[in-house]
Amino acid sequence: MLKIFKYVFLDIIRNKIVLLYTLALLIISLSMFNISESPEKAIISLLNIELIVLPLICGVFSTIYVYNSSEFIELLVAQPLRRVAIFRSILFGLVAALSFAFLIGLGIPLLIYSPDSTGFIFLLSGVALTACFTAFALVAAVYTKDKAKGIGVTILLWFYFTLIYDGLVLFILFQFGDYPLEKYMIGLSCMNPIDLVRILLLLKIDSAAIMGYTGAIFKDFFGSGMGTIISGSVLLFWFVLPAWLAIRKFRRKDL
Secondary structure, eight states: OHHHHHHHHHHHHTOHHHHHHHHHHHHHHHHHHHHSSSHHHHHHHHHHIIIIIHHHHHHHHHHHHHHHTHHHHHHHHTSSOOHHHHHHHHHHHHHHHHHHHHIIIIIHHHHHHOOSHHHHHHHHHHHHHHHHHHHHHHHHHHHOSSHHHHHHHHHHHHHIIIIIHHHHHHHHHHHTTTSOOTTHHHHHHHTOHHHHHHHHHHHHTTOGGGGHHHHHHHHHHHTSHHHHHHHHHHHHHHHHHHHHHHHHHHHHOOO
16 A cells, blocks of 8 residues: 555645644754753753654644545545555554654754764654554544544543643652552553653653652663663554554444
8 A cells, every 4th residue: 555655645744734843843953952051951852842742743633634534535445445554554654754744853953963872762752652642643533523522532632641641640659659659650651652751761861860769760670671672662552552443443434
């Protein structure tokens, strides 16, 4: 289904919203690197954009794109093509195009000002979050027929992973503060892709000291080779699971 993938990819990168998204990332990142005293401080400032703005834009845009392409999708389904292949082409086309926009917007400044492992991890984690929240968006679009409800579900998912989940974790820590929960925080962090990326990047730029004993445990686990493999596998899981759910629903959905 290379032709469908190519069509979706080219259609998205020519979209005015995606072009504006790329330009905004480029301007903001260049500004941050120019006004900051060191590349590490600029990356910390850009961290909020990657953890908050990127998931929201990727999720909402992907949801709207699927709804707006409903007639095109129905036309493809009417052809002698496998539904799984059609959906995979759309999914990977969205992920590739949005990742391309992110890599252009933030990749160029990072290659200029921080061409090291920190910049590489920053870009790789951004691509991972793009893939995860694009898959979440397709789940919302496939499971709900109404466009407004689909966008609402996507925003709720973003709100949960960015704000509500952290609130629940803090509540647990306050309620069970007398117990040694530091090691359990590793498991709780793996249940949220945004938290997992945040920890990996903070550890990479040597900011674990601000997290105290918990930061030392995170550094021992995520800083090791096995911890890196596990965290990468968890991020892959957060993409594969919603993608599988969306494909499973799309195969049986009456268009």
